[in-house]
Amino acid sequence: MTRTHTSSHPGGGPDTEGLAASSPREARRGRGDRSKGGPTTAGSALAARWGAGLLGLMLGLGVWALLTSGLVTDDPVISGMSPARTWSGLGDLLDRGVLLSDASVSLYRLVAGLAAAALLGVPLGLWLGLRRRAEAVAGPLVQFLRMISPLSWAPVAIAVFGIGNEPVIFLVAAAAIWPIMLSTSAGVQAMDPGYLDVARTMGASGWERLTRVVIPAVRPSILGGIRLALGTAWIVLVPAEMLGVRSGLGYQILNARDQLAYDQVMAVILVIGVLGFALDSLSRLLLRGGTAR
Structure with a gap:
C-alpha cells in the first residue's frame, strides 16, 4: 500500500503557510494596503483636490468680473457690483462696525431656531418611529404642514410674537423641524428590532431601551437631519430678517439697497455665502465625528 504524505516545505507538497497567506481575507488586506499608498500619495490627492477647488473659485471670480466689467452691459447698477x-x-461695512454685529445676531437667531427645532423634532421623530399607530394618525398632518413655506407664517409670527428676535427664531424653527423629525423617524424605523427584543429580554425598562438602545442607534440619522435642517434654516433666515427687524444680515441687505449701495449688497451676500459654507463644513465634521463613535 502506498501512503500519501504531504509536506509543509517547498519541495514536499503544498505549502499550508502559503495557502493561509493567500486566503481571501489576506488578499483583500494586501490590496487595501497597496491601494492606500503612502503619505506622499495622500498629500498629492489632497493638494489636487484643493487645487481643483481653487480653480473653480477663480473661474467663478472671472465670470463675475466679466459680467460686471461693462463688456456685457453698461448698467451702472451692475457695474457697481463688480469684485x-x-x-x-465690504471695507465700508467693516469700518462702520455693523457687519460683525449683524453677523453675530444672525448666527444667534440661527442657533436658537435650530435648538428649538431639535428639542421638538427629535422627540417627535422618536415617537413617530416607535409608534406605528401614531405615524398612521399624524403622518398626513406632518406631510401637509411641511409643504407649507415657512415664510408664509411670517404675518402670523409677527402678530403673535411682535417685532424682534422671536418671530425670526420661530420661522427658522418652522423650517428646520421637518428634516430633523423625518430623519429621526426614518432612523428608528430602519433600526434592527432585534436590539429592542434583546434589551426587553434582559429586563431593560422603557427609558433604558430609549436612552441606551434607540438613541445611540439613530444618532447618525439625527445628526444627518440636523445638517439638512441647518442648510434649510440658513436659507430661510435671511429673508426672515427682512420682515420687521432692524438687525441681521437680511436687514443689512435691505438697508444697503435703500441707500443704493449695491456694492455693500454684494458684500453682505458674499458674507452670507462664506458663513453658510463654514457652517456646512463644521456640521460635516461633527457628523463624521458623531457617526464614528
Whole structure:
C-alpha cells in the first residue's frame, strides 16, 4: 500500500503557510494596503483636490468680473457690483462696525431656531418611529404642514410674537423641524428590532431601551437631519430678517439697497455665502465625528 504524505516545505507538497497567506481575507488586506499608498500619495490627492477647488473659485471670480466689467452691459447698477467695488463695500461695512454685529445676531437667531427645532423634532421623530399607530394618525398632518413655506407664517409670527428676535427664531424653527423629525423617524424605523427584543429580554425598562438602545442607534440619522435642517434654516433666515427687524444680515441687505449701495449688497451676500459654507463644513465634521463613535 502506498501512503500519501504531504509536506509543509517547498519541495514536499503544498505549502499550508502559503495557502493561509493567500486566503481571501489576506488578499483583500494586501490590496487595501497597496491601494492606500503612502503619505506622499495622500498629500498629492489632497493638494489636487484643493487645487481643483481653487480653480473653480477663480473661474467663478472671472465670470463675475466679466459680467460686471461693462463688456456685457453698461448698467451702472451692475457695474457697481463688480469684485473691486464689492471689496470696497465690504471695507465700508467693516469700518462702520455693523457687519460683525449683524453677523453675530444672525448666527444667534440661527442657533436658537435650530435648538428649538431639535428639542421638538427629535422627540417627535422618536415617537413617530416607535409608534406605528401614531405615524398612521399624524403622518398626513406632518406631510401637509411641511409643504407649507415657512415664510408664509411670517404675518402670523409677527402678530403673535411682535417685532424682534422671536418671530425670526420661530420661522427658522418652522423650517428646520421637518428634516430633523423625518430623519429621526426614518432612523428608528430602519433600526434592527432585534436590539429592542434583546434589551426587553434582559429586563431593560422603557427609558433604558430609549436612552441606551434607540438613541445611540439613530444618532447618525439625527445628526444627518440636523445638517439638512441647518442648510434649510440658513436659507430661510435671511429673508426672515427682512420682515420687521432692524438687525441681521437680511436687514443689512435691505438697508444697503435703500441707500443704493449695491456694492455693500454684494458684500453682505458674499458674507452670507462664506458663513453658510463654514457652517456646512463644521456640521460635516461633527457628523463624521458623531457617526464614528
